[in-house]
Amino acid sequence: MDASTPLKRSSTEADLDSPKSSALPQPRPTPKISKARACAECKRHKIRCEFRAGESNCTKCIRSGIKCVVNDFSQKFVDDDGIWKSEATASIQQLQAAVSQLLSQAGLPDLSSYTVGDTRNGPSPVTSHNTHRSSIGTSHPHTSHQEGPGVVMDVTREPSQEADLQNPDLVPAPMRSLYEVTKLSNLRNNHTEAPRKTLLEEDFITRGLISIHEAEELFAYFSRTMNQLLWGGIILVHHDLTSVRRASTLLSAAVLTVAALHIPNRTATLNRCYSEYVSLVSSMALTRAHTLDDIRGLCVGAFWLSELSWKLSGHAVRIATEMGLHQSYQRLTRGHTDQYKRAQLWYLLYVCDHHFSIAYGRPPVIHEDIAIRNCETFLELPMVVSGDFRLLAQVALFTILTEAYRMFGSDTEQALIESDFNQLRVYNVAVDQWRLLWQPRSADSPYVRTYPSKGVVLHYHFAKFQLNSLSLRGLSPSNTPSFSMDRKESANIAISSAIACLNMVLEEPDIRDAIVGVPIFTHTMVTFSAAFLIKVAMNWNSAYLSINARQVRQIVERVIELMNCVSAGERHLTRHIARGLGKMLERFDSWEAAWQVGASDGSTVDARDIPGGTNAMAQGFPPPDLIYDMVGTYGFGLDENLLDPSMANFEFLAQ
Incomplete structure (x- = not known):
């Protein structure tokens, strides 16, 4: 074989010399699946199957x-x-x-944050709205129960970076350090979420619980009345129903419930809205995803729904502190203007909390922090509105009353000693100065006219009455010989302030016109004033206090007439107040008639001898459960037929 003849190399040698050689066999390429489209007729004749462009049948089949x-x-x-x-x-x-x-409904992270094998794919510790339909003090027939192994505790670690050991923040909150070390997701604080954009498509209005036309009507009524009475509309910042529905279903349910409560002949609507509102409140009890509008929704219910007020105000405060609203004032003063609404809401919560701590004779939750002590600095900000002055006036007043509460306590059996009256005069002077400062700063409103400034005067009389009524706390007419001049002076101030409260409600047109829409704190103090005067006239006349039984009866009769004549829903608190005061007045008239007979024959009459009469003036600060104890709605018999069978759990004055 000569040199010019090419050598035939074996396949093995070729593979060894090839740069791509490998000891492992190469994978075979995946065979392509034929996409031949020969039809059955052409196959039968063994001819070529041809298709023209745009035709689904071949040429032979077309010809045939x-x-x-x-x-x-x-x-x-x-x-x-x-x-x-x-x-x-x-x-x-x-x-x-x-x-x-x-x-999203359960308040858990987005689906994109989950990975294969993530422990968070287990059962969630947070249940959805439809799972928990139970309510505060209310049971629903459609309650559903969670099936399966039950709820488990979430011990998921967050996929976040390790702790920064050089962080200059050396003294954080203790729980923050615990979270920093463990990375447990259930230890996160300040966890909030933006309002969901699908709320409107899923809320109770879309479900047909209430028509959109009626919902618009109720929203408009709330916006121009109750919302304006409560410090110029700062509690509801939305101008239309669609906006509030997209922001918070809880807030929209609260607004419609309160509006239906105030409008006559809306009982059926009230039932539905109230049930939805309570269900929403219950479902959010253990969730951590909240918004500012959710807090506003709780406050709306607290201000106007008497049977839920205490629980709602406390729940709102807890959520607000979890969201860090108590720190908003400091951030605002450091130049973060976006904190204005949050700081404003914190002031509103302070007033809401103190409305009911004072009314129920219980210690408040919010103390006088730096934001409360420096409320004047807040009013110097350029973005404040007239409603802020009305709100901060309340903050300043309740600061005084809370200090007096801490000084004198709420023990209904603890009478003031003589040395207490010096401090009581200090508080009286503080309230006088409060009126001089805040009444000129409360501008009139196109919606409620002179109510802002007249409301300052009304709350001034409330405060003077609350403070000086303590002079009779824990006492009874049997120890009147030890009645000192200081005690008698304070008691007479309480009497004159209570009369002034009722006269303002009866005589001032803008106060009288607003008496239906005001928060229940005002109704509470009006009721307290009337009941106080009746009891003092019956029990303390022998102490030679400045009180006239006939004048008391006339003024209480006028209050009852006003409460009966106002335009409000059948379940509005004014209806119950009128009924309760009427029962008290009947017993007062019986006592007065017996007293006149006794005066004519020289005998004495004790209020304990009158059916339903009272003896001790054991006031708290003011007494616990104001409306219930003072009006005597239960002791004098609440008409059980007033409430529909379907509303057995919807009693604004629950027995």
Whole structure:
């Protein structure tokens, strides 16, 4: 074999010399599936099957006028595979959408934050709104129970970076350090979420619980009345129903419930809205995702729904502190103007908390922190509105009353000693100065006219009455010989202030016109004033106090007439106040008649001898459960037929 003849190399040698050689066999390429479209007719005649552009039948079948049927099993496999994949993709997308919605309702992280094998895929510690339909003091027939193994505690670690050991913040909150070390998600604080954009499509109005037309009407009524009475509309910052529905279903339910309560002949609407509101409040009890509008929704209910007021105000304060609202004032003073609404809401919560701590004779939750002590600095900000002055006036007043509460306590059996009256005069002077400062700063309103400035005067009389009524706390007419001049002076101030409260409600047109829409604190103090005067006239006349029984009866009669004549819903608090005061007045008239008979024959009459009469003036500060104890709605018998059977758990004055 000569040199010019090429050598034939074996396949083994060629593989060894090849730069791509490998000891492992190379994978075989995946065979391509044929997509031949020869129809059955052409295959039968063994001829070529031709298709023209845009035609679904071959040329032979067209000429023969028969149906062109493709008989290719490989193509059928490709088509079936494509159909299965498209169906599977659609199913996965549906599941992802459903899971995302459930996570959003439960306040859990977005679906994209979950990975395969993530421990957070286990049962969530937070239940959805539809799972927990139980309410505060209310049971619903449609309560559903969670099935399965039950709720488990979340011990998930956050996928966040490790702690920065050089962080200059050396003294954080203790729980923050615990979270920094453990990374447990259930230890996170200040956890909030933005309002969901699908609330409007899922809320109780969309579900048909109430028509959109009636909802618009109720919203408009609340906006121009109750919202304006409560410090110029700062509690409801939304100008239309659609906006508030998108922001917070809880707030929209609260607004419609309160509006339905104030409008006559809306009992059925009130029932539905109230049930929805209580259900929403219950479902959010253990969640951590809240907004400022959710807090406003709790406050709206607290200010106007008497049977829920104490629980709602406390719940709102707890959520607000979790969201850091108590720190908003400091941030605002450091130049963060975006904290204005949050600081304003903190002041509103302070007043809401103290409305009911004072009314129920219980210690308040919010103390006088730096924001409360420096409220004047807040009013110097350029973005404040007239409603802020009205709100901060209340803050300043309740600061005085809270200090007196801490000084004298709320023990109904603890009478003031003589040395206490010096401090009581200090508080009286502070209230006098409060009126001089804040009445000129309260501007008139186009909605409620002179109510802002006249309201300052009304609350001035409330405060003077509250403070000086303590002079009779824990005493009875049997120890009147030891009645000192200081005690008698203070008691007479309480009497004159109570009369002034009632006269303002009766004589001032803007106060009288607003008496239906005001928060229940005003109703409480009006009731307290009337009941106080009746009891003093019956029990303390022998102490030679400045009180006239006939004048008391006349003024209370006028208050009852006003409460009966106002335009309000059948379950409004004014109806119960009128009924309770009427029962008290009947017993007062019986006592007065017996006293006149006794005066004519020289005998004495004790109030204890009158059916339903009272003896001790054991006031708290003011007495616990004001309306209930002072009006005597229960002791004098509440008409049980007033409430529909369907509203057995909807008693604004629950027995």
